[in-house]
Amino acid sequence: xxxxxxINSKEAWGGGQSPFRxxxxxxxxxxFLVSDALTFGGLLVSYGFIRHKYADVWxxxxxxxxxxxxxxxxxxxxxxxxxxxxLIMSSVTMVLAVEAGHRNDKKKVITWxxxxxxxxxxxxxxxxxxxxxxxxxxxxxALRHVWDMETGTYVEKVVHGANMTVxxxxxxxxxxxxxxxxxxxxxxxxxxxxINLIIFLNVLKGTYERRGHYEMxxxxxxxWHFVDLVWVFVxxxxxxx
Amino acid sequence: MSEFHDxxxxxxxxxxxxxEEGKTVRRKLWRVFWIMLAITIFELVIGSLAPGQGxxxxxxxxxxxxxxxxLKAGYIVIEFMHLGHEVKFFKYVILLPYMIFMxxxxxxxxxxxVYSGExxxxxxxxxxxxxxxxxxxxxxxxxAPAAGENAAEHHEEAHH
Numbered sequence: 001x002x003x004x005x006x007i008n009s010k011e012a013w014g015g016g017q018s019p020f021r022x023x024x025x026x027x028x029x030x031x032f033l034v035s036d037a038l039t040f041g042g043l044l045v046s047y048g049f050i051r052h053k054y055a056d057v058w059x060x061x062x063x064x065x066x067x068x069x070x071x072x073x074x075x076x077x078x079x080x081x082x083x084x085x086x087l088i089m090s091s092v093t094m095v096l097a098v099e100a101g102h103r104n105d106k107k108k109v110i111t112w113x114x115x116x117x118x119x120x121x122x123x124x125x126x127x128x129x130x131x132x133x134x135x136x137x138x139x140x141x142a143l144r145h146v147w148d149m150e151t152g153t154y155v156e157k158v159v160h161g162a163n164m165t166v167x168x169x170x171x172x173x174x175x176x177x178x179x180x181x182x183x184x185x186x187x188x189x190x191x192x193x194x195i196n197l198i199i200f201l202n203v204l205k206g207t208y209e210r211r212g213h214y215e216m217x218x219x220x221x222x223x224w225h226f227v228d229l230v231w232v233f234v235x236x237x238x239x240x241x
Numbered sequence: 242m243s244e245f246h247d248x249x250x251x252x253x254x255x256x257x258x259x260x261e262e263g264k265t266v267r268r269k270l271w272r273v274f275w276i277m278l279a280i281t282i283f284e285l286v287i288g289s290l291a292p293g294q295g296x297x298x299x300x301x302x303x304x305x306x307x308x309x310x311x312l313k314a315g316y317i318v319i320e321f322m323h324l325g326h327e328v329k330f331f332k333y334v335i336l337l338p339y340m341i342f343m344x345x346x347x348x349x350x351x352x353x354x355v356y357s358g359e360x361x362x363x364x365x366x367x368x369x370x371x372x373x374x375x376x377x378x379x380x381x382x383x384x385a386p387a388a389g390e391n392a393a394e395h396h397e398e399a400h401h
Contacts, residue, residue, distance in 0.1 A: 017250055018250070018252060019328075019330065020327070020328055020330065020331040020334070021252060021255075021327070021328050021331070022252055022327065022331065023252040023253050026252075027331075030331075030335055034335055034338065034339055037339055038339065038342060041339070041342065041343050041346060042346070044346075045343075045346035045347070045349060045350055048346075048350035048354060049349060049350050049353065049354040049357075050354075051354075052350060052351070052354030052355050052357075052358060053354055053355075053357050053358040053362075053363055054358065054363065054366070055358060056358075056371075056374070057366055057370060057371055057374045059374075060298075060377075062288065062289070063377065076289060077285060077288055077289060078285075081281065081282075081285045084281055085278070085281060088274070088277050088278065088281065089274075091317065091321055092270065092271075092274045092321075094321075095270055095320075095321045096267065096270065099263055099266050099267055099270065100263075102256055102257050102258050102263065102266075103257070103258065103259070103260060103263050104257065142369075142373060143369050143373075144367055144369060144370065145367045145368075145369060156369070170370065170374065171366060171370065212254065213253040213254055213256070213257065215253040215256065218256070218323075221321075221322075222322055225317055225318075225321045225322045226322070228317060228321075229314055229317045229318065229322075232310055232313050232314055232317065233310060233314065235310075236284075236306055236307065236309075236310040239288070240284055240288050240306045241303050241306055241307075
């Protein structure tokens with residue numbers, strides 16, 4: 001590809017061209033993603049710290065996420081596996097939309113952008129479903145010491161599911177980090193779907209056809225791949241390890 | 242040369258490619274997809290086999306999972322995000338600051354996280370929860386003890 005050619009470093013910084021051989025918008029998207037990655041990195045480091053601190057009582061994900069929609073069976077991690085597949089798949093359709101954009105192929109861009117949006121929306125819905133089950137918990141529940149406001153003491157009580165103070169599955173910190181990190185990621189996916197939708201409508205209207213290039217697809221594509229990238233790490237550190 | 246530098250090279254148009262090039266690019270992208278799918282399925286199979294085995298939660302299993310994750314992340318960043326096709330200096334600008342920050346973060350997890358886990362350094366954990374985790378490790382599965390069953394013996398240990 002022509003934009004990949006290396007340039008003379010002596011002339012590169014002399015002005016009149018981008019030393020990075022990328023457009024301003026694309027470079028700024030990359031810089032934003034680095035800052036966003038630092039936020040996620042900080043969250044995951046904090047999670048890792050607390051997890052090591054409470055290593056002996058930390059719950060195992062395969063004992064927590066065992067549900068699958070419409071199937072009344074014990075299927076550990078199956079659903080999150082499917083969610084991961086959906087997100088990777090939507091990343092592939094996104095990169096195919098970018099590729100179609102490089103050929104100014106409006107029809108293909110529309111097709112692949114459409115499937116990307118469908119995949120993203122499915123992922124957000126799946127995450128809502130998983131939160132629902134995590135918050136509601138199992139029918140049996142688990143015995144915990146719960147703070148009783150009236151007597152001002154801890155009383156023993158069977159709790160179902162997880163919230164910010166009690167967690168059926170283990171230490172409350174697990175639920176806190178689960179809500180915060182998957183919530184933060186889920187919000188990224190949600191905003192990604194919204195941004196993709198706006199760009200999709202612009203493609204339909206022919207905005208980029210008139211402009212002569214589909215770089216906007218590439219920029220939102222960068223954001224979308226980043227969301228997938230973060231999920232790869234969240235998936236490993238929350239569910240597999 | 243215009244005062245407003247509107248004669249900058251148009252990098253947006255330089256990214257365009259022909260139908261033929263597109264075919265090669267697409268073939269490569271689908272290959273990356275199959276590799277990532279295979280890695281994810283492999284991770285899930287290993288993850289679901291592990292609980293019944295002695296190597297569940299071992300350091301080497303964790304290292305394997307992290308290595309596979311980094312491999313997947315590499316494919317996403319280099320192929321899907323095209324960072325592999327950018328100029329060398331741009332790659333460094335994006336990756337180096339992040340690598341430096343994260344190596345510090347990993348040091349904090351592995352060093353500070355472990356010694357701060359000594360009992361004196363942490364908040365008190367519900368004794369019922371500790372007992373349940375021990376039962377889980379012993380293989381009794383996830384279930385709630387009948388209410389009141391353990392109430393008497395752990396009453397004194399409850400939080401105050």
